[in-house]
Amino acid sequence: MNLIDFSGDAFIVAFTLYCVAFIMYALAVMGRRFRKRDPEAHLAKWGKIAFVTATIGLIGHLLYFFTRWAGSGHVPVSNMYEFMSFLSMAIMIAFLVLYFIYKKSLLGLFALPLAILIMAYAAVFPQQVQPLIPSLQSYWLGIHVTLAALGDAFFAVGFIAGLMHLLQTVNFSGTDKGARREQRWLELVMFAIVVLIGFILSVYSFRAGGYQAEFNQTLVDPKTENSTIVKVEYNMPPLIAPYQSETESMQSFLGMKSPLMEAPSWMHGVNAGRKLNTVVWSLVTGLILYGLLRLILRKPLAKFIQPALHRLDPDDLDEISYRAIAIGFPVFTLGGLIFAMIWAEIAWGRFWGWDPKEVWALITWLFYSVYLHLRLSRGWQGKYSSWLSVIGFIVVMFTLVGVNLIIAGLHSYAGTD
Amino acid sequence: MSQGSKPLIQNTKCDCGHQNPTGTVLCEACGKPLTEEAEAQPILEMRYDGVARRSQKENPGIIDRVWNFFSSVKVAIYLILLTLVGSSLGTIFPQESTFLNIDPSVYYKEEYGQLGHIYYLLGLSHTYTSWWFVLLLVMIGASLVICSLDRVLPLYKALSRQRIPKHMSFLTRQKVVYQGQVQEDGADWVERIKPIIKKKGYRVRTDGGTLLAEKQRFSRWGPYVLHIGLIIFLLAVLGRNLPGLHMDEHMAFPQDEPVHIKNTSYYLLNDGFKVEFYTEDDMPEEFKGKNKVLPKEFQTQAILYMCEANCDDLDKEPQLVELTRHNIEVNHPLNYKGLKAYQFDYDLTPILRTVSPMLIDSKSGKEYGKITLSINDPQREYQAGEYTLTLTQSFTDFGLGDNGKPVNLSPNPNAPAFLFLIKGPDLPKEGVQYFYFPKQIDKERFNQEAINAQLAGGEALVKLDVLSMDDVDFSESTTYLNIRVDKAMPFIWVGCFIGMIGLIMGFYFTHRRIWLRIDNGTLTLGAHTNKNWFGLRKEISAILKQMNIEVDEKSLENNRGTKHESN
Numbered sequence: 001m002n003l004i005d006f007s008g009d010a011f012i013v014a015f016t017l018y019c020v021a022f023i024m025y026a027l028a029v030m031g032r033r034f035r036k037r038d039p040e041a042h043l044a045k046w047g048k049i050a051f052v053t054a055t056i057g058l059i060g061h062l063l064y065f066f067t068r069w070a071g072s073g074h075v076p077v078s079n080m081y082e083f084m085s086f087l088s089m090a091i092m093i094a095f096l097v098l099y100f101i102y103k104k105s106l107l108g109l110f111a112l113p114l115a116i117l118i119m120a121y122a123a124v125f126p127q128q129v130q131p132l133i134p135s136l137q138s139y140w141l142g143i144h145v146t147l148a149a150l151g152d153a154f155f156a157v158g159f160i161a162g163l164m165h166l167l168q169t170v171n172f173s174g175t176d177k178g179a180r181r182e183q184r185w186l187e188l189v190m191f192a193i194v195v196l197i198g199f200i201l202s203v204y205s206f207r208a209g210g211y212q213a214e215f216n217q218t219l220v221d222p223k224t225e226n227s228t229i230v231k232v233e234y235n236m237p238p239l240i241a242p243y244q245s246e247t248e249s250m251q252s253f254l255g256m257k258s259p260l261m262e263a264p265s266w267m268h269g270v271n272a273g274r275k276l277n278t279v280v281w282s283l284v285t286g287l288i289l290y291g292l293l294r295l296i297l298r299k300p301l302a303k304f305i306q307p308a309l310h311r312l313d314p315d316d317l318d319e320i321s322y323r324a325i326a327i328g329f330p331v332f333t334l335g336g337l338i339f340a341m342i343w344a345e346i347a348w349g350r351f352w353g354w355d356p357k358e359v360w361a362l363i364t365w366l367f368y369s370v371y372l373h374l375r376l377s378r379g380w381q382g383k384y385s386s387w388l389s390v391i392g393f394i395v396v397m398f399t400l401v402g403v404n405l406i407i408a409g410l411h412s413y414a415g416t417d
Numbered sequence: 418m419s420q421g422s423k424p425l426i427q428n429t430k431c432d433c434g435h436q437n438p439t440g441t442v443l444c445e446a447c448g449k450p451l452t453e454e455a456e457a458q459p460i461l462e463m464r465y466d467g468v469a470r471r472s473q474k475e476n477p478g479i480i481d482r483v484w485n486f487f488s489s490v491k492v493a494i495y496l497i498l499l500t501l502v503g504s505s506l507g508t509i510f511p512q513e514s515t516f517l518n519i520d521p522s523v524y525y526k527e528e529y530g531q532l533g534h535i536y537y538l539l540g541l542s543h544t545y546t547s548w549w550f551v552l553l554l555v556m557i558g559a560s561l562v563i564c565s566l567d568r569v570l571p572l573y574k575a576l577s578r579q580r581i582p583k584h585m586s587f588l589t590r591q592k593v594v595y596q597g598q599v600q601e602d603g604a605d606w607v608e609r610i611k612p613i614i615k616k617k618g619y620r621v622r623t624d625g626g627t628l629l630a631e632k633q634r635f636s637r638w639g640p641y642v643l644h645i646g647l648i649i650f651l652l653a654v655l656g657r658n659l660p661g662l663h664m665d666e667h668m669a670f671p672q673d674e675p676v677h678i679k680n681t682s683y684y685l686l687n688d689g690f691k692v693e694f695y696t697e698d699d700m701p702e703e704f705k706g707k708n709k710v711l712p713k714e715f716q717t718q719a720i721l722y723m724c725e726a727n728c729d730d731l732d733k734e735p736q737l738v739e740l741t742r743h744n745i746e747v748n749h750p751l752n753y754k755g756l757k758a759y760q761f762d763y764d765l766t767p768i769l770r771t772v773s774p775m776l777i778d779s780k781s782g783k784e785y786g787k788i789t790l791s792i793n794d795p796q797r798e799y800q801a802g803e804y805t806l807t808l809t810q811s812f813t814d815f816g817l818g819d820n821g822k823p824v825n826l827s828p829n830p831n832a833p834a835f836l837f838l839i840k841g842p843d844l845p846k847e848g849v850q851y852f853y854f855p856k857q858i859d860k861e862r863f864n865q866e867a868i869n870a871q872l873a874g875g876e877a878l879v880k881l882d883v884l885s886m887d888d889v890d891f892s893e894s895t896t897y898l899n900i901r902v903d904k905a906m907p908f909i910w911v912g913c914f915i916g917m918i919g920l921i922m923g924f925y926f927t928h929r930r931i932w933l934r935i936d937n938g939t940l941t942l943g944a945h946t947n948k949n950w951f952g953l954r955k956e957i958s959a960i961l962k963q964m965n966i967e968v969d970e971k972s973l974e975n976n977r978g979t980k981h982e983s984n
Contacts, residue, residue, distance in 0.1 A: 102951060131699050134714050134747040134760075315974070319951055326948060330920035338913045347748050349759035349899045350665075351909060354545045356508040366501040370494055376640075376947075377464060377490040403508070 003071030004129060010064035011085065015119050017057030018092075022112040024050035029109060029308040043311070051105045054112060058096065061089045072129040075142030077149070079130055080404070084122030086146065087400070088115040090153030094324065098157055102320055106312060110160040117193075120200045140343035147335020148361070152396050154328025155368065155389075161321035162389030163189065167302055168309040168317060169383065182383075183300070189390060190301040191290055198286030199278070206236045213238050214248035217273070234274055236281050242273030275405065318382055321389050322375060329368055336361045360399035367395050433584070443467025446580050448587030460975055461590045463945050468571040487556075487563040496560055500553045507544030510536050514543070551655070558651045565644045576634060581624040583932050588943035591932075593954055594975045595942040597966060603935030606964075613963050614931065617956060628933035637947065639923020646916025653908035664902040667761060671768050671892040675722060675737060678900055683756060684722040684737055690894045691716045692763060715763055717745040717896040721753055745898065755902055762897040768830060772855045773888035774881040776801035776839075785841075785879070787888070792833050792855060804841030804879070807848075811835050815854070815863065832859045839879060849873050853881050929953055950974070 028046030065086065068076040076082040095111040098104075132141075170186050171179045213234040220227045232242050238250065241259035250258065263273035290301075297304045340361065341351040352358060371388045374380040380388070430436050435446035442455045445468060450456045455467070470488065486492060510529055513521050521542050525533035540547050588594065599606050603626030611621050611628065619630035657663050670676050670687035677684050692715040699713075722737035743751040743758075751758040769792050776785040786802030799806040810823075815834035818824040823834070833855055840848035850872040854860045869877040883889060931944045942961075946953045954970045961968050 101949075131695050131711060131713070134712060137714070138748040140748075313971075316951065319949070323949060326924045330917070330924050333920055334917060338917060341909075341913070345906070346750065347759075349750065349757065349761075349901050351906070354507065354512055354514070359504050359508050363501050363505055366497050366504075370497050370501070373490055373494050373497070378494075379462065379464075 003067045007064045007068035007071060008127065010060050010067060011119075011123075014057045014060035014064060015116065015123075017053055017060060018112055018116050018119070021050045021054035021057060021108065022116060024053060025106070025109040025112065029106070047105045047108075051099070051108055054092065054108055055096070058089070058092045061085075061092065065089060068129075074132055074137075075146065076129075077145040078132060078136055078141065079125065081122050081125040081127050083145065083149065083400075084118055084125070087149045087153060087156075088118040088122065090146075090150045091115045091118065091156050093150070094153040094157045094328070095160075097154075097327065098161075098320055098324055101323065102316065104312070104316065104320065106309075107157070107160065107164070107320065109308065110164055111157060114156060114160060117196060117200065120204075121196075124200065124203050135347050138343065138347065140339065140346065144335060144339040144343050147331060147339060149335075151328045151332025151335050152364075152400065154324045154331060155364075155392055155396050158321045158324035158328065158389045159393035161317050161324060162386035164309055164312065165314055165317035165321060165386040166383065166390070167305050168312060169314050170302060170306070172300075172303050172306065183302070185387075186302045187300045190305075191286070194290045194293070194301075195282055195286030198284070198289050199282035201289070202236060202278075202281045202285045211235055211237060211251055211253070213250040215242050215245040215273075216248050217242040217245040220244075232271070232274060234277065236277060238277055239280050239284075240273060240277045245273070314382070318385060321386060322381075325368060325371065325389060325392070329372065332368070333365065337365060356403050357399070360395075360403050364392075364395050364399050367392055438469040440469030441467065442469075443587065444584070445575060445578070447582065447584040449584035450586060450590070458590065460592050461587065463591075465568055465572050466575045468575045470567045470571060484563055484567075487560045488567040490564060493557070493560040493564055496553060496557050500550075500557065503544065503550055503553060506541050510542065512542060512544065514546075554651060554655065558648060558655075561644045561648050561651070565641050569638070569641045572637065576637065579629060579631075581622055581629040581932075582627040582934065583629075583943070585934075585936075585941065588932055588934065588941050590975070591943035591945050592950060592975050593942075593944040593946075593957065593973050595940070595957070595961065595968060595973055597940050597968075598938055599935060599940045600938070603938075606935060606940070607933065610933070610960070610964055613960055617960065619929070619931070626935040628931070630931040630933075632929050633926045634928050636922055636926035636928045639919050639921070639926070641919070642922055643916050643919030646912045646914070646919055648912075649908055649915060650912030653905040653912055656908070657903065657905040662904045664900065666900045667897060668900055669764075669895050669897055670717070670719075671770070671895045673892060674770070675735075677724075677728075677735075678756075681756070682724045682728060683740075684724055684735070685758060685898070685900075686720040686722065687717055687896050688720050688742075689718040690763060690896045691718075692765070692894075714746060715760065715896075717760060717763075717898065719743055719745050719751055719758060719898075721751065721756075721758075745896075755904065757901045757903075759899040759901065760896070761899040764895045764897070765893075766895070767891040767893050768895060769833065769855055769889070770892050771890045772883055774853070774855075774883045775888075776804055776806070777880055777882055779877055779880050788881075790835065790853075790855065792830055795835060799837075802841075804839055804844075806837040806839050806851075809836050809838050809850070815859065832856065832862075834859065834863070837881075844878060849878065851877065851879070851881065855883075927952070929956070931957065 024046055028043050028050055031042055031046060065076060068082070077086050091111060092115050095107060095115075098107060166182075166186055170182050172183060174180070174183075211234075215232045215234070215238070217230050217232050218227050219230055231248070232245065237253035237256060238247075238259040239261070241247065241262050243263040243265055245262070247258060263276050293301060340358065344353065344358075345351040371385070371392060374388065375385050431444035431447060431449055431451060433444060433447040433449065435444055437445050437451065442452055443449070443461065443463075443466065444451055448467075450458070450461060450467075455461060461467070510525065510533055513519070516524070521537055525537040525542060529536065536542055544550055589596070604623075607623050607626055607628050611623060614621050614628075614630045617632075619632045621628060621630045623629075664680070666679060668676060668678070670685060672687050672690055675684040675686040693713045695711045695713050720742050721740045723740050724735045725738050726736040727733040728735050741751070741753050743749075745751050745758055745760050747760045750760070771789055771791045773787050773789045775787050777783065778785065785804055786800070788799040788801050788806060790799070795808055795811055797808055799808075812823065812825045812832070812834040813828055814826040814831040816824055816826040816832070826832075835853045835855075837851045837853060838848045839851050840846075852863075852865060852868045852872065854863060854865050859865075866877070866880075869880070927946050927949050929944065929946045931942065933940070933942050935941075942957070944953055944957055951970075954973045957973060958968055958970045
């Protein structure tokens, strides 16, 4: 068995252990309500077991990382699969660091699902080891990418603690305008998370079913008006076909034998139609999933989660959120900006080129410096600060995923088709 | 507090007798809250230790007003937010600078439609060089300088002149508070706790029954050190645009031919270029069979020369002295005293450099003599045996114009052609004209023989022909290098380095202070930190435990705060 295969197995083991640990956390929190034994002891015991399981999962994850490194000969952060796997690992490391400072194992109740989601997202991408193009053949690849991801991971833990703070403090019995607005926005965040799960579920279900459809898309060069025909492959049933395309082949799906509609004309890029189709599918699956959850729980998701957090002190959560961001900020500055500049200077001959990825790294940095100024100089703590940590994480995810998906640039080798 | 109750001129003299400057929130000496606002706070706002900022003067003049504007953190936050939004607008469509040869006034419309055109008209296609963006950066710079100066000097004074005894209302309104009874004499108790606190890394000073313990004060300077780094960085970035500090050229270097680097006395020679591609076996499944060509590495063996003499004289060969050799690869540029050459691109199309054709009698095939013709740099006259060839016209990219006359299509050596006037024995006295195409493909394309027959008015008497491949000299490939000089770079790295040190000081160390006083057997402890309250409470609980006072960490938190939601 070669190292790369072993590494793939370690990945699956880590993923499974994270899932088991998450279930244990859920049992630890919910179990104390059904059982007749001492709830505090129950929580402490199962919280500890869950934490240990998650730590063993992280060891598996590290094993994946280093064996893949040894097997491929380069630090495995060079494509979207490798990067996202690393990010979820970094989130677990950041979670451990914060755990050792504050000893709040319940943080794992939220850190684990985030790591699991990102890991599942990683596995959506092709997993083969790809050879490196010359501009990536540098030890700065490892240093810059891993450190930037680690900074982002601390921001992610800041987001988790901030979200927990919001879930804990939101007032569900309040009927005034402010309370209602908060309830609605928080539920929207929960919905967004469900849509993300919907995306992953739809990718895997259609992959498991082996779904395929092919289109011939006509691309017109605006300058020369020459047209070329490109083959576009779909792995999800085409609710939306590419702009100006003809169906080459299509498996029927629930009696649907032809695409429902064509992508709008301004989405004329090669993969634009497919991406739009994926987004629509994620929303559809997310909506169904959310609807089912609401039917089962009979209350907003945020309201369902709230009691799980009642033992946590909101001030502690607020401080953990701030502390995670305060630890992550210098790491991100060094890895995401300074080392990025040094490498860019060496590889491309300019330390800064306003490439979309660079700009968004700067935006992330500016956003968190606003967060820090508001908190330290203007006393924004508690709710305001927590909302900022949630928005900050959205900015981080846009920088990591959205930029590749929507705006291409020099960093496009980390492609996300 | 109600606006009406604010006195016009604040009385800034504290009960303890200390005269504070206007704008002071907490007495500089004993910490007693001075303003009604501070008085009303259940927990004191400790930022900048309640000292007056430099900008809080009575009667501000114009300069003071500008100063006050930039000294506001609120303004700084707005400036950062505007820069944030501005930068994100620049990523909607690619910037002009990402394209090499485009006319933006047409390009954005063609490529991105009406929205793209509006984007161009708004000037967002060059967001990062537009005046408003540069102005924002300059304003952020001003804000960095002024905000920092405005706070750091008073804070420095306050922290270096701290007095040990503090007012009771200062202690009980800290975020971490403990009150309890002690049996022994206050001064003795304080002497006993002193070494315990010292062991935790604090510097401890006592004054009778009062104590002040402090550690890692330098952490407070972190933000200001960061700001200094950022200022240096911003100055370097803005200063790069000054003339002479910055050069950025993309140049082509055909193999074995020294090329002069503009505005310098350097020449660079491409002494050999190598490229290696990934084989089919190295490729992952998804790339296989798609004929995808993926380069593994490419390298220019470069030699850098300095021109010593004849540099500007076109007729003479420049005298070059070798300075350094380096194999340039992506990620491994040549660097000679700030002149850097980066591998940028390459072209494997061979380029003809010189040909040495033989002048031959068309009928008898008799060879008269060889000439050596340099494609880029032909001579005015050549001698082939007894024959003289005078160059009357040369083309780099030969073509026929609309009127059927020969024209030069471009300065690129795509289709070089030379028109000679040949004189010598057996030829008409005024000579014959002769067109020569060095490349075989052009000879056929433009039908060299027919042209020359026409020029000779019958059959050409002589012809130029290459006899063997040894008489042809190719440059096998061309490498494209990006030549750069950036004299501001060291300042950029220094700025980054200082900023990073500031970040580490500010974020990975915490300034902690503990104040203690004992009044008639009642111990009052107050403590403050700029972050990690959790850790501070833990530390105090451990210290008190050693003095046989058991106290739960969480109970140290001042409960007066929880009743009021902050903000």
